[in-house]
Amino acid sequence: MPASITLSQISWATPDGRPLFSNLDLSFGAERIGLVGRNGVGKTTLLKLVSSDIRPESGTLSVSGSLGILRQSVQVAADVSIADLFGVTDALAVLRRAEAGEATADELASADWTLPARIAAALGRTGLDAEPQTPLAALSGGQRTRAGLAALVFAEPDFLLLDEPTNNLDREGRAAVIALISGWRAGAIIVSHDRELLENMDAIVELTSLGATRYGGSWSHYRERKALELAAAQHDLADAEKRISEVARKAQATVERQAHRDRTGRKMAAKGGIPRIMLGGMKERSETTGGDNARLAERLRAAALDEANAAREKIEVLQPLSVRLPPTGLSAGKTVLRMEGVTVGYRPGDPVIRDLSFDVTGPERIALTGRNGSGKTTLLSLITGELKPWAGTAAVITGFAMLDQKVSLLDPSASIRDNFRRINPHSDENTCRAALARFMFRADAALQTVSTLSGGQLLRAGLACVLGSAPPPLLILDEPTNHLDIDSISAVEEGLSAYDGALLVVSHDETFLESIGIERRLELAGGDLVG
Structure with missing residues (x-):
């Protein structure tokens, strides 16, 4: 029987009672489906329903075939290795004992001598050069994503369920993942805002507040069809x-x-x-x-x-995200950030960054680039004071705000509104509500608890709290487009283009970097600055 996924009359609501799906009907076969839609519309929730992480309130869901699931972040314990992720730790141990002449007769009979080559092939398909015994904790976020995807490929499931698979990946990693998906011949449901990846889809399924609509073909075909349908609906x-x-x-x-x-x-x-x-x-x-x-x-x-x-x-009434930043008044000659001869790491004798020096002066726009594991996150931790340098000095000489990939400046147990008032203590309630409304958190939406937000909503909330009132002279953004939908990315690009402060941005999204007017690039490689 061919592998298939069928959702019939599915209904589901958020814990606070907001209906997300109502009588949803969808079916998937051996095809690559791009699942798109605005932040908070239910893309990740749909994957959770299919994977049985959550149960529908009504309706039926049928899955015929095996599932391989890649979530937005690969959670790891300190002692978990790539081999553990692949589920081959014991099998590799048998091979080691066999090579040492210590295996039992039963172990020799069950030994899979093709295993190392198959593991290497799976890792190679995602562009990850690592040994099976490598601890996942030693990998960067992007490398863990590639390891997780390689483990799925190794298992050869009937369906891949991928939630933003190119997030956190460097250019090389993104290219490897896109190539892998391009050649995938089984089923795949992929939540993504990566337009290059979406061009390789067999069909696009768009989720809106009105339900789900399937469009045959790639991202470009979907956009053309969508534009025609919207024009026709507006005419009607x-x-x-x-x-x-x-x-x-x-x-x-x-x-x-x-x-x-x-x-x-x-x-x-x-x-x-x-x-x-x-x-x-x-x-x-x-x-x-x-x-x-x-x-x-x-x-x-x-x-x-x-x-x-x-x-x-037929027309989803969408209130556009608006990012308008008040001026910071940063002068062109003011030194904002200074790094002098900085060396730092996490284990004695094994520095991640060595003898690094650079300045940021005035409203410069700088992209911090480099392969996964090159030290970008470590450098940001130095700048924000989370890490202390082993040698040299790291100083931020003006006010700053940082949005990391987890938006950790927000208290997950508090509402968006309460987070805003905490981060902007001099703002009154009217200023708070107006600022949040510009980031699409109007009325009761501003009272949502942060822990209940989707990835895209979380980033919008962080942007609202940092930029909504009085933005600081230095803004540090770590992969800011990772969880935003495409329309929101465009709005953020427009807002940052008009920002008069200094920008230090970690991003592998070249379109985004070009749109916000990056003037200088600092590339890290092996702990050294090469650009």
Whole structure:
């Protein structure tokens, strides 16, 4: 029986009672599906439903075939290795004992001598050069993502469920993952905002507040079809609204003509000469005609309203994200950040960064680049004071704010609103609400607990709290586009383009870096600055 996933009449609501899916119908076969939609619309939730991490409130879900699941972050314990992730630790131990002449007869009979080559092939398909015994804790976030994806490929599931698989990956890693997906011939459901990856899909499924819609073909084809459908729906809505106005205009004209006839009849009756029985008939006919006209007008109006509502149902009413930053007043000659001869690491004698020196002066826009594991996160920890240098000095000479990949400046147990007031203690309630509204957290949405937010919503909340009131002269962003939907990325690009402070950005998204006007690149390689 062919592998398949079928969702029928699925309904599910968030813990606070907000309906996310209602009577959702979807089916997937041996195809690569890109799952897209705005932040918070339920993309990750849909993957959790398919993987049985959560249960639907109603409806049925059927999965025929095996699943391989890659979540947004690969959680690791200190003693877990790549071999553990692959589930081959014991099998590799048997091979080692066999090579040393210590294996039992039963172990020799079950030994899989192809295992090392198959592990190496799986790691190679994701561009990861590492040994099976390598601890996952020693890998960067991007390297762990590649290791997790390699483990899935090794297991050869019928379906891959991938949640933002190119997040945190350097250029080489992204290229390897895109190549892997391009050649994948089984099923795959991939949540992503990576346009290059989405170009390799067989179909796009868009989730909106209206439900799910499938578009055959790649990302470009989806965008073309979506634009045509929206234009058609907007045209239908305009026509329906025009008909509503026309019905109202004609109904008013009919009422006015009937009123004119009634006034004429009353004047004639006042002059006399018309028998009373005829006057009664005229009045009755007038009332009947007026009632018939009103009922006809109401029927026409109701039909036009139904057409308008049907057109509106095809258009998701979206309130765009707006990022407008007040000026910081940072002068061109002011030194913002200074690193002099810095060396630092986590284990004595094994520095991650060696003798690093650079300055940031005035409103410079700098991209911090390098392969996964090159020391970018370590450098950010130095700048923010989380790490102390072994040698040299690291000094931030102005106010700054940093948004790391986990948005750890937010208290997960507090609401977005309370986080904003804590981070911006001088802002009043009106300023707080206005700032949050610009980042699409209006009214009760601002009262959501941070721990309940999706990845994209979490990043928007962090941006709102840092940028919504008085942005600092130095802004440090670590992979800011990782969890944002494409429309939100565009809005952030527009806002940062107008920002007059200094920017230090870690990102592998070249389109984003170009859009925000990066002026200088600092590339780390093996703990050294090469650019």
